[in-house]
Amino acid sequence: MDARVLQVLVAPDSFKGSLDPLAVARGLADGWRRARPLDEIRLIPLADGGEGTLEAIKATGGDWIELPVHARDPLGRPLRATFLRRGEQGIVEMASASGLSRLAVDERDAMAASTFGTGQVLAAAIGLGVRQVVIGLGGSATTDGGSGLLTALGARFLDEQGKDLPSGGGALERLAAVELDELSPVLGEVHLTVASDVTNSLLGERGAAATYGPQKGADEEQVARLDANLAHYADILERAAGRVVRDESGSGAAGGTTAGLLAIADRFASFQVRPGVDVVMELTGFDEALAASDLVLTGEGRVDDQTSFGKTAMGVARRARATGVACICFGGGVLPEGIAALAEQGAVVVPITERPMSLEEAMSAGAAPLTRAAERAARLVTMLGAGR
Amino acid sequence: MDARVLQVLVAPDSFKGSLDPLAVARGLADGWRRARPLDEIRLIPLADGGEGTLEAIKATGGDWIELPVHARDPLGRPLRATFLRRGEQGIVEMASASGLSRLAVDERDAMAASTFGTGQVLAAAIGLGVRQVVIGLGGSATTDGGSGLLTALGARFLDEQGKDLPSGGGALERLAAVELDELSPVLGEVHLTVASDVTNSLLGERGAAATYGPQKGADEEQVARLDANLAHYADILERAAGRVVRDESGSGAAGGTTAGLLAIADRFASFQVRPGVDVVMELTGFDEALAASDLVLTGEGRVDDQTSFGKTAMGVARRARATGVACICFGGGVLPEGIAALAEQGAVVVPITERPMSLEEAMSAGAAPLTRAAERAARLVTMLGAGR
Numbered sequence: 001m002d003a004r005v006l007q008v009l010v011a012p013d014s015f016k017g018s019l020d021p022l023a024v025a026r027g028l029a030d031g032w033r034r035a036r037p038l039d040e041i042r043l044i045p046l047a048d049g050g051e052g053t054l055e056a057i058k059a060t061g062g063d064w065i066e067l068p069v070h071a072r073d074p075l076g077r078p079l080r081a082t083f084l085r086r087g088e089q090g091i092v093e094m095a096s097a098s099g100l101s102r103l104a105v106d107e108r109d110a111m112a113a114s115t116f117g118t119g120q121v122l123a124a125a126i127g128l129g130v131r132q133v134v135i136g137l138g139g140s141a142t143t144d145g146g147s148g149l150l151t152a153l154g155a156r157f158l159d160e161q162g163k164d165l166p167s168g169g170g171a172l173e174r175l176a177a178v179e180l181d182e183l184s185p186v187l188g189e190v191h192l193t194v195a196s197d198v199t200n201s202l203l204g205e206r207g208a209a210a211t212y213g214p215q216k217g218a219d220e221e222q223v224a225r226l227d228a229n230l231a232h233y234a235d236i237l238e239r240a241a242g243r244v245v246r247d248e249s250g251s252g253a254a255g256g257t258t259a260g261l262l263a264i265a266d267r268f269a270s271f272q273v274r275p276g277v278d279v280v281m282e283l284t285g286f287d288e289a290l291a292a293s294d295l296v297l298t299g300e301g302r303v304d305d306q307t308s309f310g311k312t313a314m315g316v317a318r319r320a321r322a323t324g325v326a327c328i329c330f331g332g333g334v335l336p337e338g339i340a341a342l343a344e345q346g347a348v349v350v351p352i353t354e355r356p357m358s359l360e361e362a363m364s365a366g367a368a369p370l371t372r373a374a375e376r377a378a379r380l381v382t383m384l385g386a387g388r
Numbered sequence: 389m390d391a392r393v394l395q396v397l398v399a400p401d402s403f404k405g406s407l408d409p410l411a412v413a414r415g416l417a418d419g420w421r422r423a424r425p426l427d428e429i430r431l432i433p434l435a436d437g438g439e440g441t442l443e444a445i446k447a448t449g450g451d452w453i454e455l456p457v458h459a460r461d462p463l464g465r466p467l468r469a470t471f472l473r474r475g476e477q478g479i480v481e482m483a484s485a486s487g488l489s490r491l492a493v494d495e496r497d498a499m500a501a502s503t504f505g506t507g508q509v510l511a512a513a514i515g516l517g518v519r520q521v522v523i524g525l526g527g528s529a530t531t532d533g534g535s536g537l538l539t540a541l542g543a544r545f546l547d548e549q550g551k552d553l554p555s556g557g558g559a560l561e562r563l564a565a566v567e568l569d570e571l572s573p574v575l576g577e578v579h580l581t582v583a584s585d586v587t588n589s590l591l592g593e594r595g596a597a598a599t600y601g602p603q604k605g606a607d608e609e610q611v612a613r614l615d616a617n618l619a620h621y622a623d624i625l626e627r628a629a630g631r632v633v634r635d636e637s638g639s640g641a642a643g644g645t646t647a648g649l650l651a652i653a654d655r656f657a658s659f660q661v662r663p664g665v666d667v668v669m670e671l672t673g674f675d676e677a678l679a680a681s682d683l684v685l686t687g688e689g690r691v692d693d694q695t696s697f698g699k700t701a702m703g704v705a706r707r708a709r710a711t712g713v714a715c716i717c718f719g720g721g722v723l724p725e726g727i728a729a730l731a732e733q734g735a736v737v738v739p740i741t742e743r744p745m746s747l748e749e750a751m752s753a754g755a756a757p758l759t760r761a762a763e764r765a766a767r768l769v770t771m772l773g774a775g776r
Contacts, residue, residue: 006772295772326771333743339760348767351742355721356750372727379736380768383714384394384683 006039008032009289009325012299013046013277013312014056015332018363019370021045021056027367028297028330031374036382044284046298046312049195049276050138051095054084060284062086065128071120073102074113074141076167081121089283090130094118094254095139098148100216103141108217110209110226111170113141115257119152123184131189131269134279135261137196137254141216143169143209143226145202145233146260154182155264169209169255170222172229178240183267191270194261195279197311198253201246203231208252208259216255230256237263277315290319295326295381297374303331303338303349317345328377330370332362350377394427396420397677397713400687401434401665401700402444403720406751407758409433409444415755416685416718419762424770432672434686434700437583437664438526439483442472448672450474453516459508461490462501462529464555469509477671478518482506482642483527486536488604491529496605498597498614499558501529503645507540511572519577519657522667523649525584525642529604531557531597531614533590533621534648542570543652557597557643558610560617566628571655579658582649583667585699586641589634591619596640596647604643618644625651665703678707683714683769685762691719691726691737705733716765718758720750738765 010032012024019027025043032041044060047053058064062084071081079102084091095101097117100108118135125133142148147157148167156179157165157172165171200206209218209226218226233256234246241263245251250273251259258273265271281287290296298316313329320327327347331338334351342349352373353362362369398420400412407415413431420429435444446452450472458466467490472479483489485505488496506523513521530536535545536555544567545553545560553559588594597606597614606614621644622634629651633639638661639647646661653659669675678684686704701717708715715735719726722739730737740761741750750757 328768328771331743335743336756336760339764348764348771350764350768351739353741353743354739355719355723355741356745356747358746359744362744368724372724376727376736376738377768380716380738380765381771383716383736384769 006036006295007293008039008041009044009293009296010041011044011046011286011296011316012330013048014052015299015301018301018332019367020052021047022059023367024299024370027370028299028374031371032297032378034375035378042289044286044289046277046284046286046316047280048138048197048312049136049279051093051099051101053136053195053276053280054091054093054096057086057091057280057283058084067121067124071097072114072117074098074117075103075107075109076114076116079117081117083121083125085130086283088132089134090125090132091134091136091283092118092121092125093136094257097121098142099139100141101139108141110143110213110216110218110222112168113216114144114148114167115140115142115146115255116148116152116167119149122149123152126184126186126190132191134193134195134283136276137194137198137257138276140254140257142257143213143216143218143230143255145169145172145230145237145256146258147172147233149257150260150264153187154184155180156182169226169229172233173225175233175236178237180240180264183264187267188269190268192261192268193279194258194273195276196250196253196258196273197276199249200252201249202234202251202256202259203227203246208256211252212255234259275315277312281315287319290323290325293325295328296320297328297330299330301332303329303333303342304335305337305341313342314345317342317347321346330373394424394683395681396427396429397432397681397684398429399432399434399674399684399704400718401436402440403687403689406689406720407755408440409435410447411755412687412758415758416687416762419759420685420766422763423766430677432674432677434665434672434674434704435668436526436585436700437524437667439481439487439489441524441583441664441668442479442481442484445474445479445668445671446472453513455509455512459485460502460505462486462505463491463495463497464502464504467505469505471509471513473518474671477520477522478513479522479524479671480506480509480513481524482645485509486530487527488529489527496529498531498601498604498606498610500556501604502532502536502555503528503530503534503643504536504540504555507537510537511540514572514574514578520579522581522583522671524664525582525586525645526664528642528645530645531601531604531606531618531643533557533560533618533625533644534646535560535621537645538648538652541575542572543568544570557614557617560621561613563621563624566625568628568652571652575655576657578656580649580656581667582646582661583664584638584641584646584661585664587637588640589637590622590639590644590647591615591634596644599640600643622647663703665700669703675707678711678713681713683716684708685716685718687718689720691717691721691730692723693725693729701730702733705730705735709734718761
């Protein structure tokens with residue numbers, strides 16, 4: 001029997017389409033315990049700012065706050081919206097009010113979808129006295145440049161006749177003026193953090209419309225129109241704000257929502273855009289937990305060549321290396337590029353696939369293969385006397 | 389850097405249909421070395437007595453001996469046959485002269501196929517002075533009860549007219565008498581070991597014809613006829629030999645070849661039937677190598693509920709446990725039952741599959757995933773300071 005008790009931190013992302021971060025964390029912890037029942041295990045499920053971020057943060061503490069009135073979904077329908085309150089922090093998830101997951105596949109409408117609902121949640125949190133706000137981007141149904149969100153905070157988007165434009169990126173072609181005078185002065189007391197892993201800028205080939213428009217229901221012609229509309233929107237918004245935002249890295253996130261927020265950045269007490277996983281780690285006390293650990297287990301559904309671009313596992317691996325903590329990354333589907341990228345950070349990638357099978361079969365297998373993979377890793381780590 | 393040099397024994401079976409035992413062993417060793425370049429690695433590829441057994445044994449030493457004359461393939465066509473000479477031992481592989489792999493799929497003929505060629509190789513080895521002979525069964529195309537093999541050693545199988553029967557299990561229905569008087573007296577100097585993992589007896593539902601006939605080309609009616617012919621053959625052979633063999637475990641191996649050999653067992657200086665992997669391990673010095681090792685890596689294409697029935701990985705795991713050596717078993721396709729069976733022996737099963745994929749894709753991936761799996765395992769074993 002191993003005499004040495006290891007401090008094990010379990011900090012995975014979701015296996016998208018299969019298991020949320022907490023389910024992954026529990027599966028890994030179960031497997032590890034089977035092999036090493038005496039180790040002290042702590043769960044900090046992670047997320048990248050997109051869908052599931054609030055659930056992941058909630059697992060380590062916080063309270064759900066339901067809005068006193070209905071908010072609007074991406075198509076303007078009423079919605080019971082919530083945010084997470086955790087100490088001084090209020091955390092808003094864009095996917096929650098303005099997410100693709102709010103729409104049936106045949107309801108997706110990239111021209112009409114609006115970020116107004118997310119702005120309502122943000123305004124409600126501020127109205128309830130929250131002064132440190134995190135907004136997690138990702139999973140949005142929208143390509144409106146954040147105009148809906150800004151509208152909910154008091155901005156006005158007017159046509160040639162001085163009338164308020166309808167919602168959505170499609171209407172922006174008729175934008176004639178932006179008024180920012182009515183933006184809530186309370187923003188000046190608010191410290192806003194935008195959590196986003198996207199590095200795309202607002203316009204062009206790698207812009208908001210071209211990159212994410214198709215998955216939001218835009219056809220080729222609509223992508224071109226949305227891109228032109230966002231360029232026109234940027235012209236007018238930047239002039240009104242006195243600040244160029246279109247070329248900033250990440251300005252294309254969530255259909256250009258970051259561009260809209262960047263335009264009014266100086267209205268806030270402080271404003272920053274940070275990688276989602278960094279924000280989630282900070283909120284959940286990841287670094288302190290890591291420093292107290294011998295080993296961290298992380299994981300993602302796919303560990304591929306994209307892993308190196310700011311995703312969760314890479315973030316965990318980098319911090320583990322910096323802290324001198326061993327790191328194992330479990331992956332549902334693993335490519336050699338992903339193994340190599342994480343190996344550069346000293347992490348070992350462990351695939352959970354046990355035999356040739358279809359993606360459907362793998363996605364429906366639940367947590368059992370993950371649990372067995374963690375048990376296997378724990379036994380290998382122990383095999384030649386480590387951790388004793 | 390790890391200061392401790394591990395003694396690592398690499399002793400896998402083939403990944404059937406994909407990689408032979410030596411290729412598996414090399415792939416595992418390559419991966420292990422990437423993570424732990426200073427370890428001392430020794431390769432002992434294993435096999436179960438069937439096809440590929442000679443190649444596996446040859447990897448640790450021995451010389452190919454080509455027969456001075458042509459032998460016969462299962463259908464009586466001339467064949468360049470070889471056996472392996474290793475010290476005092478001569479090792480004959482049944483699959484080599486009488487194997488299914490000698491025939492095109494449309495040439496398979498369970499009624500006609502004969503073990504005569506294997507008997508010729510055996511006779512040739514004895515004729516060249518070999519007195520310790522191992523015959524590896526498995527992969528045969530035949531269901532003749534070993535009558536062809538015995539014929540090559542001097543036995544006669546006669547019809548009502550006293551004429552020699554034609555080759556193959558189909559002709560046995562006309563068997564009227566067996567003469568064993570002309571069996572070579574030199575057999576009395578020969579120590580024969582039959583290497584076989586089969587436990588099926590000669591006749592009936594789990595007999596040679598019913599179990600293996602279909603894969604040798606027999607239809608349902610031919611299976612019934614072959615089973616009846618083998619029963620008739622046993623009646624006459626057992627009477628001639630003065631020994632009942634039909635019910636002995638394993639007598640149904642290689643189309644009843646073991647039954648035929650058992651009938652003349654007392655003609656040899658010594659005679660034994662042993663599990664193939666045990667024989668291969670003995671020939672290759674596995675136990676001595678294991679005793680000098682810190683860790684053994686084994687592997688099989690499939691690690692499933694069959695693994696517990698005498699296959700290679702289980703044999704390695706049992707010996708490793710008995711010797712107090714750590715054991716890792718790599719598997720191309722792994723089922724929870726296989727993981728559990730090997731875990732009972734203290735071995736850790738590591739699947740090499742890295743993501744959902746088809747069986748075809750997995751089978752054609754070569755050694756690269758195996759190599760990465762070994763590297764991964766070596767890094768996990770090392771991770772928390774083991775082996776240092």
